[in-house]
Amino acid sequence: MGELGRRAEQLPAGNRSVSRALDILELLAHSERALGLAEVARRLDLPKTSALSLLRALHSRSFAALDEEGRYVLGLRSFEVGSVYLRRMTPVRVVESELRCLTDELMVTSHFAVLQGNDVVYLAKHDPPQGVVRLASSLGARLPAVSTAVGLAQLAHTGLPAEARTPSLLEQLAQVRQAGHAIDAGGTVRGIQCVAAPVFNATGCCGAIGISHVQQGGPTTSVVVPAVRNAARRASAVLGGACPVPEAAV
Structure with missing residues (x-):
């Protein structure tokens, strides 16, 4: 298990999911290209089922988006939240x-x-x-x-x-x-x-x-x-x- 995985496992279940979702957002933010489910799961040392569940949740709230090939990128909501931070x-x-x-x-x-x-x-x-x-x-x-x-x-x-x-x-x-x-x-x-x-x-x-x-x-x-x-x-x-x-x- 990688460092991110070990760190998440030490958290209570609810916090663990939040931490993993934030890890996904950070991964997408620092990637110069869209990422598929398998790559997200591999790079964050997550089971594919867990990664898919989190990505679907982020997608449903527009924090993640899908490109034409079904790979994930940051969604519009991530930009909106970041823009609010910069305005304040x-x-x-x-x-x-x-x-x-x-x-x-x-x-x-x-x-x-x-x-x-x-x-x-x-x-x-x-x-x-x-x-x-x-x-x-x-x-x-x-x-x-x-x-x-x-x-x-x-x-x-x-x-x-x-x-x-x-x-x-x-x-x-x-x-x-x-x-x-x-x-x-x-x-x-x-x-x-x-x-x-x-x-x-x-x-x-x-x-x-x-x-x-x-x-x-x-x-x-x-x-x-x-x-x-x-x-x-x-x-x-x-x-x-x-x-x-x-x-x-x-």
């Missing part, structure tokens, strides 16, 4: 926990901003506790995108309007895109460094997670960059986004 998992809601973790870990101000026209608007923010340097940025604040790390991190993946394109800015965005993050070393506020990485949902770049800290006496760039990039990657994964940036070494 708004970027702000998802990034909140990542911002808290960054602030707690690095003792810095963390924030999430989105593009609006040529500006970025800050929609979420976490400050470190009292006794640590706190920055005066505020929710709803608006800054020119090209002058901020959170703006550059997004523009590198969304593109620039024609009137804003200059050779130097295009080269800067190409470097940001390749690096997977943007850095503003005192350009917006003197003495303050900002590091940001883009966040993606199913439709593309939907914002950027960033942190701000004093340049003198703050955490080092080698610590901050991977923390920010990996936070953005985790948020993108929850939002169903395909993040083109590789995981940063920690």
Whole structure:
């Protein structure tokens, strides 16, 4: 008996059926082709009769569908349920926990901003506790995108309007895109460094997670960059986004 089979056998009968049905959905979701009954049963180490019963139940509720050759694929209901999850998992809601973790870990101000026209608007923010340097940025604040790390991190993946394109800015965005993050070393506020990485949902770049800290006496760039990039990657994964940036070494 395979690992999935052993795991299911350890559950009560009712839970066992639910677990096996979920195993089938995951198998169909990760398969690039339709699967026949025999293959489903074999790959999940199930008796054919059990696999057929579960597949029929999933088919009756449209979580599985049959192709023209009688093989199984994910059904429309699976897509509908997944779409509801993505609609409810708004970027702000998802990034909140990542911002808290960054602030707690690095003792810095963390924030999430989105593009609006040529500006970025800050929609979420976490400050470190009292006794640590706190920055005066505020929710709803608006800054020119090209002058901020959170703006550059997004523009590198969304593109620039024609009137804003200059050779130097295009080269800067190409470097940001390749690096997977943007850095503003005192350009917006003197003495303050900002590091940001883009966040993606199913439709593309939907914002950027960033942190701000004093340049003198703050955490080092080698610590901050991977923390920010990996936070953005985790948020993108929850939002169903395909993040083109590789995981940063920690």
